[in-house]
Amino acid sequence: MINIKNIGEQLKSKINTFTPEDKGRTTGKVLYCGDGIIKISGLDTVKYNELLEVEGGYHALALNLETDIVGAVLLDGESKIEYGDTVYSSGRTIEIVVGEELLGRIVSPLGEPMDGLGVIKSTKKRPIEFSAPAIMDRDKVNEPLQTGILSIDSMIPIGRGQRELIIGDRQTGKTAIAIDTILNQKGKDVKCVYVAIGQKASTISNIVNILRENDALEYTTIVCSTAKDPAPMQYIAPYSGCAIAEYFMYSGKAALIIYDDLSKHAVSYRTMSLLLKRPAGREAYPGDVFYLHSRLLERAAKLNDKLGGGSITALPIVETQAGDISAYIPTNVISITDGQIYLESELFNSGMRPAVNVGLSVSRVGGSAQCKSMRQISGQTRLNLAQYRELAIFSQFGSELDKSTQDILSAGNRLMETLKQPQYLNYTVEEMMVLLLVAQSEIISNLNHKEMKTFNAGLLSHINSTKPELFDELNSSKLNGISTELKEKIYSSAKEFIVYLHRDENE
Amino acid sequence: MINVTVKTVMPLNADLKVKTINFISKKAGNETEIEYIIDKNILGGIIIKIGDVVYDGSIKRQITKLKENF
Numbered sequence: 001m002i003n004i005k006n007i008g009e010q011l012k013s014k015i016n017t018f019t020p021e022d023k024g025r026t027t028g029k030v031l032y033c034g035d036g037i038i039k040i041s042g043l044d045t046v047k048y049n050e051l052l053e054v055e056g057g058y059h060a061l062a063l064n065l066e067t068d069i070v071g072a073v074l075l076d077g078e079s080k081i082e083y084g085d086t087v088y089s090s091g092r093t094i095e096i097v098v099g100e101e102l103l104g105r106i107v108s109p110l111g112e113p114m115d116g117l118g119v120i121k122s123t124k125k126r127p128i129e130f131s132a133p134a135i136m137d138r139d140k141v142n143e144p145l146q147t148g149i150l151s152i153d154s155m156i157p158i159g160r161g162q163r164e165l166i167i168g169d170r171q172t173g174k175t176a177i178a179i180d181t182i183l184n185q186k187g188k189d190v191k192c193v194y195v196a197i198g199q200k201a202s203t204i205s206n207i208v209n210i211l212r213e214n215d216a217l218e219y220t221t222i223v224c225s226t227a228k229d230p231a232p233m234q235y236i237a238p239y240s241g242c243a244i245a246e247y248f249m250y251s252g253k254a255a256l257i258i259y260d261d262l263s264k265h266a267v268s269y270r271t272m273s274l275l276l277k278r279p280a281g282r283e284a285y286p287g288d289v290f291y292l293h294s295r296l297l298e299r300a301a302k303l304n305d306k307l308g309g310g311s312i313t314a315l316p317i318v319e320t321q322a323g324d325i326s327a328y329i330p331t332n333v334i335s336i337t338d339g340q341i342y343l344e345s346e347l348f349n350s351g352m353r354p355a356v357n358v359g360l361s362v363s364r365v366g367g368s369a370q371c372k373s374m375r376q377i378s379g380q381t382r383l384n385l386a387q388y389r390e391l392a393i394f395s396q397f398g399s400e401l402d403k404s405t406q407d408i409l410s411a412g413n414r415l416m417e418t419l420k421q422p423q424y425l426n427y428t429v430e431e432m433m434v435l436l437l438v439a440q441s442e443i444i445s446n447l448n449h450k451e452m453k454t455f456n457a458g459l460l461s462h463i464n465s466t467k468p469e470l471f472d473e474l475n476s477s478k479l480n481g482i483s484t485e486l487k488e489k490i491y492s493s494a495k496e497f498i499v500y501l502h503r504d505e506n507e
Numbered sequence: 508m509i510n511v512t513v514k515t516v517m518p519l520n521a522d523l524k525v526k527t528i529n530f531i532s533k534k535a536g537n538e539t540e541i542e543y544i545i546d547k548n549i550l551g552g553i554i555i556k557i558g559d560v561v562y563d564g565s566i567k568r569q570i571t572k573l574k575e576n577f
Contacts, residue, residue, distance in 0.1 A: 018573055024534075024560040042559045088561070
């Protein structure tokens with residue numbers, strides 16, 4: 001029940017506690033307004049990146065400080081500002097609300113709610129630009145962040161505090177990997193932030209629906225700047241998202257942040273820079289486009305125990321044009337991150353989904369975060385696949401193949417089949433270990449690769465119903481590695497299931 | 508010479524005028540040219556502008572500030 005008397009009292013006490021303070025503010029006059037840019041004369045004490053207030057309640061960001069003129073980009077009110085309007089300095093940079101209250105919400109890059117669920121009640125704020133943790137504040141990446149995707153968790157493992165780039169052409173399933181990773185964090189106490197930069201509103205609404213249907217929205221914040229938002233909004237979106245994730249990191253929690261995608265971010269920054277008449281460099285990007293992304297990605301870190309041991313794992317996404325990873329932005333971001341997951345449209349179209357090209361993908365630090373038993377099992381997988389690919393290209397010429405080559409090819413086919421994984425189906429680590437162990441063993445050499453899909457699904461449910469203790473044993477073997485007996489147990493279960501699968505043919 | 512404008516809703520009485528001039532000379536010295544303006548739009552209080560710096564103590568600004576804090 002709402003007590004009307006109380007509302008009055010509360011309002012009065014709030015007004016009483018309000019202290020209007022007014023230090024002197026420097027002012028200036030708008031000299032030019034166009035393309036979302038304003039030029040201001042005056043404002044002689046303004047600092048770089050300072051938030052400006054324009055008459056009428058609009059905001060701008062000071063980016064160019066010149067002798068007589070300040071160049072700023074407008075965050076709102078582009079069509080409302082007139083020549084001669086007064087501009088006030090605010091003495092602060094842009095801040096965004098942070099806190100647990102943001103989980104389950106969709107916000108704009110300025111922290112305003114976009115989901116119609118009312119005001120965000122958090123009182124905590126953080127500046128969107130914040131310096132990255134110092135060297136001594138950091139710890140080694142040593143805890144795994146499970147994506148639930150077999151090909152990634154086995155061969156390109158990601159650790160908490162790592163920055164792993166997801167790169168590929170359009171329509172190769174980049175966002176799908178990111179969303180699957182968010183879904184897999186359910187119950188693992190990892191707070192997720194999804195930053196949409198210049199995305200279509202329809203795409204974002206799809207993602208929101210998927211997250212909501214899978215109960216993943218309750219631990220996720222979506223920072224959303226759509227294609228209709230002005231370039232400065234798209235430019236600040238990843239920094240805002242990072243500030244939200246930083247709150248969790250500095251309070252000792254694990255956070256996961258997805259930037260979807262940084263190529264659009266670079267484009268929006270290019271728009272602003274060109275309009276501000278900054279000199280253009282390669283591909284017309286300004287000179288500091290590397291710093292644009294490096295300062296953002298450096299903020300992802302694993303903090304040491306003294307600072308609470310929190311972490312931000314960043315999964316930036318970059319879109320390539322026709323598989324060209326040597327373009328400007330892709331090479332920049334590849335060199336900043338701790339590895340990349342490379343998705344190929346050829347693989348995607350041939351039905352290999354997720355379309356991860358294992359040969360070109362690496363994880364530079366995740367290996368130490370992977371559990372020992374998984375490392376043991378997946379150690380050979382990369383080599384096996386490389387061998388298979390080489391032979392597969394060779395065998396396309398249709399020449400006669402000897403028995404050993406045929407064996408490698410069919411084993412490779414089965415392994416590739418095992419790595420296929422439908423969207424929104426995440427494996428646990430134990431399930432992955434079973435699948436990989438069996439897929440690389442001799443037991444299944446009689447199976448056709450077309451049977452692998454049914455076999456894998458059936459095998460997991462078979463073990464689950466007959467010997468669920470195997471999963472527990474696998475779980476406890478994570479630290480010390482997997483024993484030969486345990487391997488044998490899994491193999492015998494797999495053999496049992498093969499007999500079961502082929503019972504109709506034998507009868 | 509620094510240009511100073513003082514905006515109020517009604518003319519200042521002698522006491523307030525002295526206080527205002529003291530404030531201005533503390534901030535900008537004695538080399539100033541003060542212009543007094545009457546503006547009903549600020550609802551009350553005073554706005555002093557010294558060069559490019561504005562000291563806004565008007566009721567209008569306090570109300571907008573209050574609104575932002577809710």
